[in-house]
Amino acid sequence: MPIFNIVIAGVGGQGVLMASRVLAESALASGLDIKQNEVHGMAQRGGSVISFVRMGEKVASPVVMPGSADLLISFEPLEALRYLHYLKPGGRLVYNKISINPSTVAAGLAVYPDDVEDQIAASCGNALGVDALAIAREAGNGKAVNMVMVGTVLKNLPLEEEVVTEVVKQVSKEKGVEVNLRALAGGAAA
Amino acid sequence: MKKIISGNEAIALGFTDGGGVFASGYPGTPSTETLEEVARLGEVYCEWAANEKVALEAAIGGSIAGGRSLATMKHVGVNVAADPLMTLTYTGVNAGLILMVADDPGMHSSQNEQDSRHYARFAKIPMLDPADSQDAYDMVRTAFEISEQFDTPVMLRTTTRISHAKGVVVPREKISPQVGEWVKDVPKYVMLPNFGKIKHVEVEERLLKLREYAETTPLNRVEMGDTELGIITSGVSYQHVREAFPNASVLKLGLVHPLPERKIREFAGSVKRLMVVEEMDAIFEEQIRAMGIEVEIGKNKLPLCGEINADLIRAALGDPVAEAAAPVEGLPQRPPVFCPSCAHRGLFTILSKLKTFVSGDIGCYTLGALPPMGAMHSVIDMGASISAAHGMARVNAIAGRDEKPVAVIGDSTFFHSGMTGLLSLAFNGGNALVIIMDNRATGMTGGQENPGTGKTLQGNPTRQVDMVPLVKALGIDNVFELNTYDLAATEAAIKKGLETPGPYVLIDRNPCVLRYKIRKPAMTVDQDKCTGCRACLKVACMALGLTASGERPKVQVDPNVCNGCGVCRQMCKFDAMHEIEGENNANL
Numbered sequence: 209m210p211i212f213n214i215v216i217a218g219v220g221g222q223g224v225l226m227a228s229r230v231l232a233e234s235a236l237a238s239g240l241d242i243k244q245n246e247v248h249g250m251a252q253r254g255g256s257v258i259s260f261v262r263m264g265e266k267v268a269s270p271v272v273m274p275g276s277a278d279l280l281i282s283f284e285p286l287e288a289l290r291y292l293h294y295l296k297p298g299g300r301l302v303y304n305k306i307s308i309n310p311s312t313v314a315a316g317l318a319v320y321p322d323d324v325e326d327q328i329a330a331s332c333g334n335a336l337g338v339d340a341l342a343i344a345r346e347a348g349n350g351k352a353v354n355m356v357m358v359g360t361v362l363k364n365l366p367l368e369e370e371v372v373t374e375v376v377k378q379v380s381k382e383k384g385v386e387v388n389l390r391a392l393a394g395g396a397a398a
Numbered sequence: 399m400k401k402i403i404s405g406n407e408a409i410a411l412g413f414t415d416g417g418g419v420f421a422s423g424y425p426g427t428p429s430t431e432t433l434e435e436v437a438r439l440g441e442v443y444c445e446w447a448a449n450e451k452v453a454l455e456a457a458i459g460g461s462i463a464g465g466r467s468l469a470t471m472k473h474v475g476v477n478v479a480a481d482p483l484m485t486l487t488y489t490g491v492n493a494g495l496i497l498m499v500a501d502d503p504g505m506h507s508s509q510n511e512q513d514s515r516h517y518a519r520f521a522k523i524p525m526l527d528p529a530d531s532q533d534a535y536d537m538v539r540t541a542f543e544i545s546e547q548f549d550t551p552v553m554l555r556t557t558t559r560i561s562h563a564k565g566v567v568v569p570r571e572k573i574s575p576q577v578g579e580w581v582k583d584v585p586k587y588v589m590l591p592n593f594g595k596i597k598h599v600e601v602e603e604r605l606l607k608l609r610e611y612a613e614t615t616p617l618n619r620v621e622m623g624d625t626e627l628g629i630i631t632s633g634v635s636y637q638h639v640r641e642a643f644p645n646a647s648v649l650k651l652g653l654v655h656p657l658p659e660r661k662i663r664e665f666a667g668s669v670k671r672l673m674v675v676e677e678m679d680a681i682f683e684e685q686i687r688a689m690g691i692e693v694e695i696g697k698n699k700l701p702l703c704g705e706i707n708a709d710l711i712r713a714a715l716g717d718p719v720a721e722a723a724a725p726v727e728g729l730p731q732r733p734p735v736f737c738p739s740c741a742h743r744g745l746f747t748i749l750s751k752l753k754t755f756v757s758g759d760i761g762c763y764t765l766g767a768l769p770p771m772g773a774m775h776s777v778i779d780m781g782a783s784i785s786a787a788h789g790m791a792r793v794n795a796i797a798g799r800d801e802k803p804v805a806v807i808g809d810s811t812f813f814h815s816g817m818t819g820l821l822s823l824a825f826n827g828g829n830a831l832v833i834i835m836d837n838r839a840t841g842m843t844g845g846q847e848n849p850g851t852g853k854t855l856q857g858n859p860t861r862q863v864d865m866v867p868l869v870k871a872l873g874i875d876n877v878f879e880l881n882t883y884d885l886a887a888t889e890a891a892i893k894k895g896l897e898t899p900g901p902y903v904l905i906d907r908n909p910c911v912l913r914y915k916i917r918k919p920a921m922t923v924d925q926d927k928c929t930g931c932r933a934c935l936k937v938a939c940m941a942l943g944l945t946a947s948g949e950r951p952k953v954q955v956d957p958n959v960c961n962g963c964g965v966c967r968q969m970c971k972f973d974a975m976h977e978i979e980g981e982n983n984a985n986l
């Protein structure tokens with residue numbers, strides 16, 4: 209199996225790290241080697257976050273190069289556009305349609321483009337937008353957006369769906385298991 | 399059993415499994431999680447020190463008392479700890495001693511990009527450079543062995559892509575910790591000049607022995623492949639090399655100081671073209687050239703600044719890289735900002751309005767330098783706010799400018815190295831307004847405990863230093879509390895502090911809302927009353943936004959993000975904002 213490259217993008221505080229962890233643990237449980245890497249540091253909320261998950265028989269570098277991602281998962285539309293160049297030709301993009309204002313927009317220093325989704329559609333023929341917040345709320349908690357997003361790509365992963373479900377059970381806090389599993393299923397049905 | 403863990407977690411586990419007895423450190427990205435993980439594993443005693451110098455000195459004490467010890471810090475932390483380090487190299491150790499230092503090429507969250515390998519050369523001590531989590535785990539044990547065998551401290555160096563990248567680790571059999579004797583040995587541990595002179599000779603001899611060790615240790619590994627191209631590399635660069643050229647011959651250096659000269663010479667002789675791949679400075683390359691070996695590709699083709707990756711290595715050899723679409727240009731940037739309802743927001747809203755010079759420091763409040771606030775005008779290193787403000791005030795006085803500088807510093811930074819600056823300010827009768835943002839958290843690095851939080855690294859209750867008496871004891875008479883959620887009162891307090899000659903300290907005691915998970919009801923904007931004047935946007939809160947287009951767009955508050963501090967409302971002259979009744983379920 210060639211190395212499968214995933215890029216996960218979002219905004220600090222959205223749970224990008226947890227989603228990355230689920231994918232990495234699922235790959236390990238499937239007998240694959242993995243490297244996972246995100247750059248974090250600043251505790252404050254609101255910064256752009258990008259995480260890489262690479263899986264395969266043997267993975268060397270923890271970094272995904274532009275033009276080589278099989279899958280881009282974005283928790284926010286503008287961030288999808290920002291990291292779209294990571295996708296390889298024909299690569300799959302799934303993004304959450306709910307936008308979050310960058311601080312520059314909030315301060316009136318920049319404008320949130322009103323054609324983000326059109327721009328995505330124009331440059332990526334294999335994109336799917338979902339309202340992950342609505343699905344997460346329906347599952348019982350708006351914070352489960354990360355599990356919804358994992359659900360949306362279940363079919364695109366080189367992994368068995370049951371393995372991912374099992375990992376979600378393991379990594380969830382006790383009272384969150386049911387919500388997370390519903391969020392995962394909700395994402396998969398989207 | 400296989401686990402997926404980060405390099406930092408691997409070091410913590412390697413330390414716990416490798417006979418570790420005592421660990422101390424000071425938070426700093428990307429090193430922080432190492433000590434947090436030692437604490438979480440819960441088997442070995444560990445603690446946060448007030449700063450890196452203290453952490454290293456405590457670890458030296460631990461080693462002298464016979465316990466394998468570890469000090470952790472980020473790259474710039476070693477500058478603070480450099481004083482003990484440069485003499486520790488003379489004394490050597492009793493039980494094994496590791497200084498773990500995390501570099502940050504690419505400056506993901508640091509104020510500079512210094513290359514810690516210089517410190518190993520400077521201090522003439524061995525340095526290990528792991529290439530993934532498994533390496534990091536294994537090298538802790540090897541580092542203790544080297545430390546004890548050669549009577550030397552050992553630096554274990556990571557970079558952001560090692561510390562934070564996760565990979566698969568298979569732990570080894572655990573060594574149970576043994577505490578050795580607590581020995582009195584004056585010529586070894588008392589560095590008076592006479593003893594120091596003897597020790598310096600020993601340091602040079604030790605380095606020669608380490609050079610021999612470097613030739614034979616499996617830490618330095620030759621992976622022979624195609625002899626057309628040979629690459630000398632270490633750390634995460636090794637992984638990028640393997641990614642770019644799976645078939646090349648590689649000399650992977652695990653021990654990056656001192657270098658194995660014979661091994662390098664032999665490797666260079668066995669390949670047609672020699673390439674050196676190292677992030678940041680040309681430390682290997684310069685030494686290899688000094689051996690009289692020709693390096694065909696090195697810093698002539700690879701950058702000195704920022705990170706290296708597989709594409710840069712391919713491009714350096716003229717190999718094709720994956721075709722990628724150009725990044726979309728002109729998108730609004732998304733820099734980090736103060737959390738919704740962070741207490742720093744009110745302070746910088748007022749400082750920005752007053753347009754006074756702010757001598758800054760390092761912490762979340764450094765974001766006050768960014769637009770639209772732009773209210774911090776110098777930031778050098780931790781603790782510099784107060785001391786630099788003092789120098790500014792002195793020169794201002796000489797120049798006849800009667801402007802009083804403001805220094806802004808956080809609690810963790812104040813305890814780290816701000817106290818001495820304040821002491822000096824009082825001692826010399828300086829003239830600065832010092833604002834201490836005592837949010838009882840080391841916020842920037844994730845909210846770690848510090849001497850003012852009342853809790854230890856493990857979260858156990860401990861003595862909590864009392865800020866006001868502390869500041870008074872340092873020699874400041876004018877000490878007052880501040881509440882930055884009240885803009886009018888904050889403005890009045892700052893003006894008073896600026897008008898009153900001499901040292902003047904204001905202390906804000908509002909807690910870090912992220913660390914303490916504080917929730918308040920969200921705001922909402924009455925769209926009929928909002929005139930779209932944008933005054934509220936000056937507070938730079940990501941919960942605020944303009945309604946879609948229109949001639950004069952109005953402001954909206956995102957209830958999923960707002961945390962109800964009310965600072966924006968105080969900017970509104972049209973009474974357009976009010977609280978939403980009920981619980982706040984903010985998603986952040």
Ligand SMILES: Cc1ncc(C[n+]2csc(CCOP(=O)(O)OP(=O)(O)O)c2C)c(N)n1
Binds near residue numbers: 839
């Ligand atoms: C010498 C050194 N050590 C560690 C760091 C990492 N660091 C950056 S800011 C900071 C402390 C921030 O805490 P505080 O001053 O309380 O401010 P807050 O972030 O809570 O506002 C630390 C430890 C550094 N930059 N330099």
Ligand code: SF4
Binds near residue numbers: 740913
């Ligand atoms: S982490 Fe704490 S100090 Fe830092 S911006 Fe958030 S609330 Fe403010």
Ligand code: SF4
Binds near residue numbers: 963964
């Ligand atoms: S929107 Fe206003 S009230 Fe809400 S967190 Fe931001 S500044 Fe505070």
Ligand code: SF4
Binds near residue numbers: 927929952972973
């Ligand atoms: S300050 Fe008041 S009136 Fe002006 S834009 Fe903000 S909410 Fe509207």
